[in-house]
Amino acid sequence: MFSPEGPALRELAVQALSSVDRGYDLLAPTFDHTPFRTPDRFLDATAAALAPLGPFDAGLDLCCGTGAGLRALAPLCRKRLTGVDFSAGMLARAAGDVGPAAGGPAPQWVRADARALPFDAAFDLAVSFGAFGHFLPAERPGLFAQVHRALRPGGLFAFPVGAPPPVTSPWYWAMAGFDGAMRVRNALWRPPFVMYYRTFPLSAVREDLAAAGFEVEVTALDGFGRRKDGSPRAALVLARRS
Secondary structure, eight states: OOOTTSOOHHHHHHHHTSOHHHHHHHHGGGGGGSTTSOOHHHHHHHHHHHGGGOOEEEEEEETOTTSHHHHHHGGGEEEEEEEEESOHHHHHHHHHHOOOOTTSOOEEEEEOOGGGOSOSSOEEEEEEOSOGGGSOGGGHHHHHHHHHHHEEEEEEEEEEEEOOOOTTSHHHHHHHHHHHHHHHHHHHSSSOOOOOSSSOOHHHHHHHHHHTTEEEEEEEOGGGOBOTTSOBSEEEEEEEEO
16 A cells, blocks of 8 residues: 555654644645555546546646546646645655656645635646545535636546445455544644545535536546446546536
């Protein structure tokens, strides 16, 4: 799960007992060597699915972390690339690691809370990878409203989702156990560290996106295969500002 270059157990414990932004400041130097970083195959599959819908002038990576998603987004955007995150440590790492694509714009890095974005009709495309567990369900409508405001009319908000594991899968119980442990941690310790794996069901997400003013489509990422019932193992949510 963790490479030798990843964080030590003690470092993870300190992070887990910190606030979300301070925890990611501490984790930033080793984040790309942890399983928390979205795998390249998800980034590449998302970029490949978005390519026929572009090109786009201005792109935003929401909760960009160390910038891996922005690196995948770069070939799709002609004029402007922006990564936003509320961890100064993650942004510093991104600024040191991610440069412009060949012939493309240099990335811009903005420290901001995704629930209060400093943008108004500024982007044609927004993406996000692996960050939604940091938002409680009650915060989703406000989050999606912020993205809607940041997009130009007709702009696209895209993010990959994985199919939930069946109850017979060890991953189901691992995620349930993690979420349970985090609830206990947050009941007993301050500041809270919000990170849950099972608070982003696709049906509720679609409803919240539609309520925020998006037209929503979900397309299969067929490179990840299908489950026994024929449903895709991974899909891309495409929410367009109408």
